[in-house]
Amino acid sequence: MIPEVYNFAMNAVPEGAGARPIRLLPDTLISQIAAGEVVERPASVLKELLENALDAGATAIDIRLDAGGVKRLRIADDGHGIPRDELAPALTRHATSKIASLEELENVASLGFRGEALASIASVADLTLTSRARGAPHAFALAGGHRDPARAALAAGTVIEVAELFGQVPARRKFLKSEATEFAHCGEALRRIALSRPEVSFTLAHNGRVAQHLKAETLEARITHVLGEEFARGARMVEAQAGPIGIIGMIGDPAQARASRDAQYFFVNGRFVRDKVLQHAVRAAYADVLHGDRQPAYALFITLPPAGVDVNVHPAKTEVRFRESQGIHQFVMRAVSAALSASAADAPVPMANAASGAPAAIVDGGADAVRPPAMFTPTPMSLFRAAPPAGQPQSQAAYFAMFSAAGATSRAMEAPAPSYLPAPLPEGDMPLGHAVAQLHGIYILAQNRAGLVVVDMHAAHERILYETFKKDLEGERIAAQPLLIPVAFNAERIEVATAGDYADALDRLGFEITPLSETSLAVRSVPALLADTDAKALARDVLKELQEFGSGEVLTRHRDELLSTMACHAAVRANRRLSLAEMDALLRQMEETEKSGQCNHGRPTWYQFALADLDRLFLRGR
Amino acid sequence: MHLVTAERDALLKPIQTVSGIVERRHTLPILSNLLLTKTDGELSFLATDIEVQISTKAQCEKGQDAATTVAARKLLDILRALPAGANVSMELNNKKLNIKAGKSRFSLQTLAAEDFPTVSQSAEFKAGFTVGQKSLKALLALVQYAMAQQDIRYYLNGLLLIVEKGQAKVVATDGHRLAFAALAVESDVDRQEVIIPRKTVIELERLLDDSDEPIRIDIAPTQVRFQFGNVELVSKLVEGKFPDYNRVIPTGYKNSFSIAREELIGCLQRAAILTNEKFKGVRCVVGDGSLKISCTNTDQEEAQEEAEIDYSGDAIDIGFNVTYLLDVLAHVKSETITVALGDANSSALVTTPDNTEFKYVVMPMRI
Numbered sequence: 001m002i003p004e005v006y007n008f009a010m011n012a013v014p015e016g017a018g019a020r021p022i023r024l025l026p027d028t029l030i031s032q033i034a035a036g037e038v039v040e041r042p043a044s045v046l047k048e049l050l051e052n053a054l055d056a057g058a059t060a061i062d063i064r065l066d067a068g069g070v071k072r073l074r075i076a077d078d079g080h081g082i083p084r085d086e087l088a089p090a091l092t093r094h095a096t097s098k099i100a101s102l103e104e105l106e107n108v109a110s111l112g113f114r115g116e117a118l119a120s121i122a123s124v125a126d127l128t129l130t131s132r133a134r135g136a137p138h139a140f141a142l143a144g145g146h147r148d149p150a151r152a153a154l155a156a157g158t159v160i161e162v163a164e165l166f167g168q169v170p171a172r173r174k175f176l177k178s179e180a181t182e183f184a185h186c187g188e189a190l191r192r193i194a195l196s197r198p199e200v201s202f203t204l205a206h207n208g209r210v211a212q213h214l215k216a217e218t219l220e221a222r223i224t225h226v227l228g229e230e231f232a233r234g235a236r237m238v239e240a241q242a243g244p245i246g247i248i249g250m251i252g253d254p255a256q257a258r259a260s261r262d263a264q265y266f267f268v269n270g271r272f273v274r275d276k277v278l279q280h281a282v283r284a285a286y287a288d289v290l291h292g293d294r295q296p297a298y299a300l301f302i303t304l305p306p307a308g309v310d311v312n313v314h315p316a317k318t319e320v321r322f323r324e325s326q327g328i329h330q331f332v333m334r335a336v337s338a339a340l341s342a343s344a345a346d347a348p349v350p351m352a353n354a355a356s357g358a359p360a361a362i363v364d365g366g367a368d369a370v371r372p373p374a375m376f377t378p379t380p381m382s383l384f385r386a387a388p389p390a391g392q393p394q395s396q397a398a399y400f401a402m403f404s405a406a407g408a409t410s411r412a413m414e415a416p417a418p419s420y421l422p423a424p425l426p427e428g429d430m431p432l433g434h435a436v437a438q439l440h441g442i443y444i445l446a447q448n449r450a451g452l453v454v455v456d457m458h459a460a461h462e463r464i465l466y467e468t469f470k471k472d473l474e475g476e477r478i479a480a481q482p483l484l485i486p487v488a489f490n491a492e493r494i495e496v497a498t499a500g501d502y503a504d505a506l507d508r509l510g511f512e513i514t515p516l517s518e519t520s521l522a523v524r525s526v527p528a529l530l531a532d533t534d535a536k537a538l539a540r541d542v543l544k545e546l547q548e549f550g551s552g553e554v555l556t557r558h559r560d561e562l563l564s565t566m567a568c569h570a571a572v573r574a575n576r577r578l579s580l581a582e583m584d585a586l587l588r589q590m591e592e593t594e595k596s597g598q599c600n601h602g603r604p605t606w607y608q609f610a611l612a613d614l615d616r617l618f619l620r621g622r
Numbered sequence: 623m624h625l626v627t628a629e630r631d632a633l634l635k636p637i638q639t640v641s642g643i644v645e646r647r648h649t650l651p652i653l654s655n656l657l658l659t660k661t662d663g664e665l666s667f668l669a670t671d672i673e674v675q676i677s678t679k680a681q682c683e684k685g686q687d688a689a690t691t692v693a694a695r696k697l698l699d700i701l702r703a704l705p706a707g708a709n710v711s712m713e714l715n716n717k718k719l720n721i722k723a724g725k726s727r728f729s730l731q732t733l734a735a736e737d738f739p740t741v742s743q744s745a746e747f748k749a750g751f752t753v754g755q756k757s758l759k760a761l762l763a764l765v766q767y768a769m770a771q772q773d774i775r776y777y778l779n780g781l782l783l784i785v786e787k788g789q790a791k792v793v794a795t796d797g798h799r800l801a802f803a804a805l806a807v808e809s810d811v812d813r814q815e816v817i818i819p820r821k822t823v824i825e826l827e828r829l830l831d832d833s834d835e836p837i838r839i840d841i842a843p844t845q846v847r848f849q850f851g852n853v854e855l856v857s858k859l860v861e862g863k864f865p866d867y868n869r870v871i872p873t874g875y876k877n878s879f880s881i882a883r884e885e886l887i888g889c890l891q892r893a894a895i896l897t898n899e900k901f902k903g904v905r906c907v908v909g910d911g912s913l914k915i916s917c918t919n920t921d922q923e924e925a926q927e928e929a930e931i932d933y934s935g936d937a938i939d940i941g942f943n944v945t946y947l948l949d950v951l952a953h954v955k956s957e958t959i960t961v962a963l964g965d966a967n968s969s970a971l972v973t974t975p976d977n978t979e980f981k982y983v984v985m986p987m988r989i
Contacts, residue, residue, distance in 0.1 A: 472920035479903050480988040481943065484969060485797045485865045487775070510988070528901035528943070528987050531798065534774050562900070 031093050031116075031123035032169070038120050041176060042069025042165055043185035045121055049160050050193045051111035052118070053077035054200065055098060056158060059216065063190065064205045068182030070165050078157040081133040087142040087149045090129065093119040107306045111271055111317075118160075124172065125165040131158040187212070191226050192272040195265055195299050198222035223250050223299045227263055230256065231297055238300060240335035245304045245328070247335045251282070252297035254289040254340070254598055263297035268309055270301070273320050277549050278302075281329045284553045285336035288466075288560060289595050291602030302332070326550030333553075341594035431591055432606065435583030441575035444583045451611035457578065457586060458571050459599035464589050466567035466600050470560065479528035480510035486522040487535040495540070496521055498547040505546060509555050513539055530558055564600040625658070626665050626682040627711040630723065633680070634701045639853055640669040640676045641694040642825050650739075655691035657738045662687070668740065669694055674822050674857045675741040676829075689735035692719045700728055741856050744842035749785055751809035752836045755850055759830040760955075761792055764803040764980055766827060767949050769820050770796035777862030781823045785841065786813040791979075793867045799946045800870050804979035814841050817860035822846075826855060871981050872971050875962035877935030880975070881913065883959050887951045889927040893917045894944045896925040903989040904944040908963065909937045917944075940966045941989035950982045 025033075039045055046069060053061050056079025066072035082090055089095040096115030099105050105113060121127055122144035132139035132154045139154035166173040176182060183206055190212070194202050198219045204212040214225055224232035227250075234253025240246070252263070266278045278300075286296050310321040322328045432455070433448025444455040491499075499506065499513040499521055506513055510527030523539045530538060541554040572578070578586070590596040590605070599605050615621050626633070641656060648654050657668040663684040668677040700721060704710065708723045714732070721728040762781070770778035773796060782793040791804040826848060830837065837850035848855040893904055897917040907914040908931075915927040940963065951959065956974040963970050972982040 473900075477989075479898075479901055479941070481798065481901075482967070482985045482988065483797050484800055484870055484983060484985045485778075485795060487797065525988070528903060528989075531901070531943070535797075536774070566900075 027093065028123055031119045034093065034116050035120035035124045036172075038117060039124055039165075041185060042073055042182050043189040045069065045073055045125070045162055045165060046075070046186050047189045047193065048112070048117035048121065049073075049075045049162075050190070052160075053079055053158065054193070054197055055110045055112055056080050058157065058200060060201045060203075062203045062205075063186075064208075065183060065186060066207055068176075068179035068206075069186050070176060070179070070182060071163065073162040073165065073186075074159065076157065076159040081136070081139075081156065081158055082129070082131040083133040083136065084140045084149055087129060087131065087140055088147055091118050091122050091127070091142065091144060095119070105312065108311065109269065109306050113312075121162055124169050125167060126163040128161045128163075129158070130154050130160075132156055192265065195222060195226050196267045196270045196272060196301070219248070219301075220250070227265075227297060227299060231263065236339045238298075238335050238339040240331070240338065242331055244308070245302070245331055247300060247302050247332060249298065249300035251300070251336055251339055254286060254291075254294075254296065254602060255604055257286075257290055257294035257296045259294060261295045264295065265299040267299075267301045268311075268320055269303055269306060271311060271317060271320070274318050275320055275322075277322065277325045277329050278332055280549050280553075281332035282336050284557075285333045285340060287557060288564065288600050289340060289598040289602055291598075294602070298336075300332070300336075302328070304328075329549050329551050430587065432587040435580050435587060438578055438583065441577065444578070444586065446583070446587055448608075450608060451614060452609040453587075453606055454609065455587065455590070455606040456599070456603075457583070458574060459603055460586060460590050460596060460605040461571040462564075462567050462599050463596050463605060464586070464593045465570050466560075466564055467593050467595065469563040469567060473529075473559070473563070478508065478510040480512070480525045481528040481531040482512065482525040483523065483535070486524045487539075488516055488520060488522045489536045489539075490519060491521040491540075491543075493519060494547060495543045498543045502543075502546045506542070509542065511539065511542065513543070527555065527559075529562065530555070533558065567600060623688055623714045624685055625660055625688060625712040625714050625719075626680075627709065628680070628682065630701055630704050630706060630708045630710050633710055633712075634698075636667045636678045636680050636852070637694070637698050637701060639678045639829060640667045641698050642669075642828060643671050643674050643676055643821065644669050644694040645671050646695070652691060652733050652737055652739070654693055654695065655733055655738070656694040656697065657689065657691050657735060657740070659689040659735065660685070660687055668738075670739065670741055671821075672739060672741070673819060674825065674855065676825070676853065676855045678851075678853045680852070688714055690714055690719060690732045691735055691738050692730050692732050696730060697721075741845075741858075743847070743856055744845040747840035747842045747845075747847060749809070749811035749814045750838060750840040751785060751790065751807045751811070752838050753790070753805065753807050754834040755830045755837050756832050756834055757805055758837055758839075759827060759832065761790070761803055761805045762823060762827045762830075763953055764977075765792050765794040765801035766823050767953055768794040768796060768799055768801035768982075769823065771820070773797065777817055777860055777864055780817040780819045780860040782815065782817050782864040782867070783841075783846070784813065784815050785809055785811060785839075787811070793864065795865065795867070795870070798943070799949075799982065799984040800867060801950065802867055802871060802979075802981040802983075803977070815864070816841055816846060817862065817864055818846055819857060819860050822855070822857035829853060829855070870969070871983055872962075872964060872969055875964050875971055877908070877933075877938060877964070878960055878962035879908065879913070879931040879933040879935075880958050880960045881929060881931050883951055883954065883957060885929055886959070887948065889913075889915050889929055890944055890948055890951070893925045893927045894948070896923045897944060901987070902944045903941050903987050904947070905939070905941050905989060907937070907939045908933060908935070910934060935963075936965070938963050938966055940970070941987040942970070942984065943987050946984045950984070954980065954982075 038048065042065070046063065050061065053075060056077060058077035058079035060078050062076040064072070064074045086097070094115045096113060098110040098113045098115070099108055118127070118129070127144040128141060130139055130141040130152050134156070139152045140149035141152035142149040166176065187204070190202060190204055194214050198221070199216050201216045202212070202214045203210060214222065217225070231252050232250070234256050235250040236253070238251055239248045264279065266273050266275060268275070282296065282298060282300070290296060308323050310323070311317050313319045313321055430448060432453050433446040435444050435446045437445045438457075439445055442457065444457050446453040446455065496515045496518060499515060510525065511523070512525035513521050513523050516522050521539070523535045526535050526538065538555075538558065545551060545554045596605060637656065644654055644656070646654075653671060659666045659668070660682065663682060664679050665682040666677055666679040668675065670676075701710065704723050704726065710721060710723045713720045713722075717732050719730040719732050721730070766781060769781055773779055775797070778796055784791040784793070785807075787810055788806060788808070789804055790807045790809070791802070793800065793802050795801070830850070835851060837848060840847040840849075844859055846857050846859055890904065893915045894902065894917060896919050897904055898919050903917070905916045907916070911930060911933060913929045913931045913933070915929075917925045950972050954974050956976045958975060960973045960975060961970055962973070966986060969983050969985050972984070974980050
C-alpha cells in the first residue's frame, strides 16, 4: 500500500517541495490514495464487489475474470439493485446507503460501510455499473467518469464490470504478479466470502471457463466443498453459545494438520478476519494434540452483537477489535477444546455401558484351559478404573451377523480362533473393541466391529495420565510460592504497565510482579508448581501474553509441559507385559479420556485397520 | 620406566581424593584424565575441570622423574576392583601406563602431560585464615543444601563466604530460602566477600574429615585455595553480587516456639506422604500450646499431625514447601529448634539454641 502514496509524493518533491502552499487535493487524487489502501490487486476488487453484492441481498453471484482479473473482472448479482438517481452518488467517494450516523457505524451489520470501494476502484480502473432496481422498468448503466446514466438491458440486480485495472497507474501495475497468481488470489478471496455465505450460490469463470461452482447449500456442505473432502473427513464440528456470543464451524483433525496456515478461516459476524487473539485461542486449544509446528485447518464463525466488535480498524476490514478480547479468547478456546476433546470413541462414547458392566466378565466364557489363570485376575491397579462390560447378546449377534455375511470366509477365520482368542468374543459395541494380544511389548492389538485396532500402549497411557493430572489440578486454587529474594529485571515500559493493569489476574495465577521503577520489575511470587523454572523468563512470557491476548495461557502451557513429563515417566513402558484384562481396561479408559487419539506430543495413539483393508491385503472378496 | 610400586590403598586414596571433580563427559578428552607427576620421591596426583583443581601427593621410591596423564575413571575402577592389600606397580612404557598386581595386567592409554591444562595459581592470595577441618565441615553442612542449582542467577549457584576480623560467615540461598552460619576464626584480614562455586563447596565438604587437623584458606581476587593434609584445592570464584542477606533475615519476630527436631521431622515426613506431589505444600497451624500440620492431595486424601509446643503467641495459619523445612531439619544437629514467625505472609526464621550464629529463613507458600 505504501509504495502508492509514496510514489505520488516522490513525483511532487523535485519541484521545490517547501515552496508550495497547502491545498486540498483534487478528488480523483484522494480516491487514488484511498485506492492504495483498499485496492491492492484484482482479488481486493473482487472482495469489495462481492461484499457489495451480498449487502444488496444477492442469492446468486456470477463472477467472470479475464487474465487473472486484471484485464476484466465482472460480477453479476441478483440483489435489489440501485435506482437510477443513486447510480452517480454510488461512484462518489464516501457515499453509501449502509450507514447514516455514528450510532449506525457502531452497530454496523453490513460488510461494507465506508462508501469508498466503488469510488476507489473507479479511480484506478475502467468501471461500468449497470443496475436495475427492484420494480424499475428497465436498467441503467453508468460508466466511471460520467454523470448521466444511460438506459441498459438487465433482467435484475447489478452488474459491475472492472476493466484494465491499474491501467492508468503503471506504478501499481508493476506490483501485480502473473495471471495465475492473481487468479489464485481471487480464488482465495472468493473462498473467504463463499464460506461465510453458504446460502448464496457462486460461479467463478476464468477466461471464459467455469473454474468453480458452489450452489446454495448448508454450512457443513459449503465448508466441505471449499476446504476439501479430506479436511471434512477428519473434521469435528464446533458449536457453542454463551449469551449473545456464538461460535459454529469445523476444525480439522490434529493428525491432518499441515505445515502452513493457509487453511485457517475465521469469520466474525460473517466477515473474514485475521485476528491474533482468535488465532491464538485456537492454537492454545490445539496445544497438546499438535505435533511440532504443524498448523491446524479450520473454518470458524463467530457471531456477536455488532457493538461488541469494532470493524473500523483498517479499510480492508480484515482486522477487528473486540471490546472483550479476553472473554472471546476464553470462549473460543473452550469451544475448540471441547470439540477436540472427543475421545477415542468419537461418536458413541459408551459411558453408561462401561459403568454398568460386570467386572471382568469378559474372560469367563471358556478356553480357560489355554491360559494361566493369573492373567484373568482383575487388575488391582487403580488407574484402570473402568471394568470392561459384559458382552451384550444382541450386539454379539450383530457382530456374528456381520461376519456371516462373508460366508465361508468367516468360518475359516473362526476355526483356529480358540487357540489364541479369548474364547467366544463378547463384542459389545466398544469403539476400540477388545484386546486380543500384545505385540512386542509395545502395541496392543484389539478387535472391534470394524476390524483391527492397533494401540501404542505407552502413548495411550501417557495421554490418559496426562488428562488425569490436568483434571486433578483444575479447579484447585493455584498455590503461590513467594520468593525470599525477588527476581528483578529490566522491563519494557509496556511490561511495567501490563503488570499494573493485570495485578489481579497475575495474583490469581500465583504471580506477584511489582514495579521497581518505570523500567524494571520484580517478581515476588511465582506459582508453586513452577517454582523451579526461570522466574524472569516465565514472568516475561506471562506479561507478554496478558498484554496481547489478555490471558495467561502460557502458564497453563508451562504447567502442562511439566505434567506431560510426569505422565511420560509414569506411563507404562515398552516391554511391560499386560494381561488382557489390563489391556481392555486401558482401551476403556481411552474411550473415556479426552483427546486420547493423540499422545501429549501429538503422535497418534491408535490406528484402525478395517476388515476391508485387511481383505485387500490378501486379495479377498474380489 | 618404573613409576611407583605401592600397596593398593596407598594409591587408591589419593586418586579417590582428586578424581571426584572429573566430569564424566567432556569435549576436551584430556580433562577426563589425571595428571601423575613423579618428582624426587614424591608422586603427585592432579585433576581439574578448569574451574576447580585438586591435587594431592604420596611418597614413592626415588627414581627418574616422569609425568603423564591417564583416564581417571578407569584407573580408579581398576584400583578399586583389585583385592585390598594387593601390591600394585605402575610403569610407563611407550605412551602406555602398565599396571600390575599379582597376576592382573592392565595397559592404559596416556596423553602427554604437557597438554594437561592446569589452573595457574594467582599470585595475590592476600587474605587467609586457618581453622580446624571439623569446624569448617560442620559450617558448610549447615548451609550448603540451600545453594541454588543451575539457577540463571549464576551467583546463587554457590556459597557466599565472608571473612572479617575474627569471624567467617557463610550464606547460601536459592531465592526461596536462605541459610546463614558463622564461625569464629583467627584472622586479622580486611573484610573479604567471595562466592565459591557450588561444585567446589560440595567437593570440599566431601574431602574434609572430622578431625581437628587444620585447613588453610586463602583468598585472591578471582581464586580461593584450600590446603589441608596433602591436599590442595584451588577454585575459581563466581563473579557477581550476592543478594544482601541482612535484609532477608527477619528480626523482631515475637511469635516463636521450640520443638524437638526429631519429633518435627517425624510429623512432617508422615504428613508429606499425602501432600500434592507436584508442589509439596504443607499447612501449619500454630495455636495455643499446639502445632497442627496437615496435608491434602488432589485425591482428597488428608493427613493430620499434631505436636505439643510451648506457645502463646498469635494464632498463625501458614503454608510451606515441606522440602524446605525437612532440608534444614536434616542438616542442623541440635536437639531442638526454634521457629519464629511474623504472620502468614512473612518468612519464617529457624534457629537453634546451641548455635546462635545459625539462621535459616524460608518463605511461606500460599496454598
